[in-house]
Amino acid sequence: MTDRKARVTVRRATRRDADLLSMIGTAAYAATYADIWEDAAGLVDKLATFRADAFADCLQSANAHTWIAALDGAPVGFLTLVTGVPSPASKRDGGAEITRFYLLGPASGQGIGGALFEAALAEATAAGARYLWLDLMAHADWAVKAYTRLGFRVTGRTEMTAAVRMERRAKLVMEREVG
Numbered sequence: 001m002t003d004r005k006a007r008v009t010v011r012r013a014t015r016r017d018a019d020l021l022s023m024i025g026t027a028a029y030a031a032t033y034a035d036i037w038e039d040a041a042g043l044v045d046k047l048a049t050f051r052a053d054a055f056a057d058c059l060q061s062a063n064a065h066t067w068i069a070a071l072d073g074a075p076v077g078f079l080t081l082v083t084g085v086p087s088p089a090s091k092r093d094g095g096a097e098i099t100r101f102y103l104l105g106p107a108s109g110q111g112i113g114g115a116l117f118e119a120a121l122a123e124a125t126a127a128g129a130r131y132l133w134l135d136l137m138a139h140a141d142w143a144v145k146a147y148t149r150l151g152f153r154v155t156g157r158t159e160m161t162a163a164v165r166m167e168r169r170a171k172l173v174m175e176r177e178v179g
Contacts, residue, residue, distance in 0.1 A: 010115045013066040013078065018055040021066065021078055025050035028077070028102035036137070042163035067119045069103075069112045077103035079116040081123055087133035089156025089173040094130030096120075096178075101134070117150055124178050131177050138170035151176040 013021060026047050037043040058064045058080065066080040078100070085097040098120060103112055124132055135158060136143045144154075156173035 007072050008110065008112050008115050009070045009073075010067050010119050011070075012119075013055075013059060013068050015056050015059050017066075017068060018052040018059065020068065020075055021055040022050050022052040024068075024075060024078055024104060025055075025100065025102050028104055031105055032140075033137070036139075036164045036168040038163045038165055046162065064099075065120070065123050066100075067116055069107075069116050071107055071110060071112060076107035077101075077112050077116060079120050081120040081132075083124065083127040083129055085133075087131070087155065087173060087175055088135075088158060089133070090131075090175060092131065094128070095175075096124040096127065096129035096132050098132060098134040113146060114150075121178065129178050131175050133173060133175040135171045135173045137168065138172050139168055144172065144174075147174050 029050060030043070030047060034043055037046070055066075059066060061082075063083045064080060065083070066078055068075050069077045069079075079098060080100040081096055082099050083096045086092055086095045087097075101113070101116065121132070132152070133155075134147070134152070136147070138157070152174035153176065154172050155175045158171045158173060160169045160171060
């Protein structure tokens with residue numbers, strides 16, 4: 001039997017990866033969150049934030065860092081970390097935000113998320129961040145469990161202002177210390 005973790009590779013994204021990031025992000029977001037939107041127009045507007053030009057801009061930012069994970073050479077997910085951003089819950093200096101963390105559904109449960117997270121944690125440490133934070137949909141129990149396993153804890157709550165179904169607007173802010 002093959003060790004699945006050995007089949008996972010992670011590399012830093014470059015501007016040439018903008019189309020790939022757009023494809024993965026759009027597919028993963030739509031598969032996971034399409035049902036929260038009140039109408040198709042709102043979903044389309046959200047998916048537009050995954051355009052290749054948006055990723056190209058992000059990849060040029062000095063404080064944004066993106067990694068792509070592959071399984072057996074096939075790109076299946078990515079994580080974007082932005083350093084120097086305080087959490088809206090604790091408002092402490094020294095924060096680094098995980099802004100996007102997406103895996104294609106069939107890639108889940110194979111160590112890919114953990115490998116991406118380790119790359120982000122190493123970058124945050126090197127950048128002198130004191131803690132990592134993110135926000136996520138409160139109803140996404142699977143995500144809350146995954147982040148809890150990575151050492152995050154809920155430190156606050158927010159609400160989406162976009163046109164999502166009222167019962168799906170609640171978001172959680174989670175934080176974990178670096179080091």
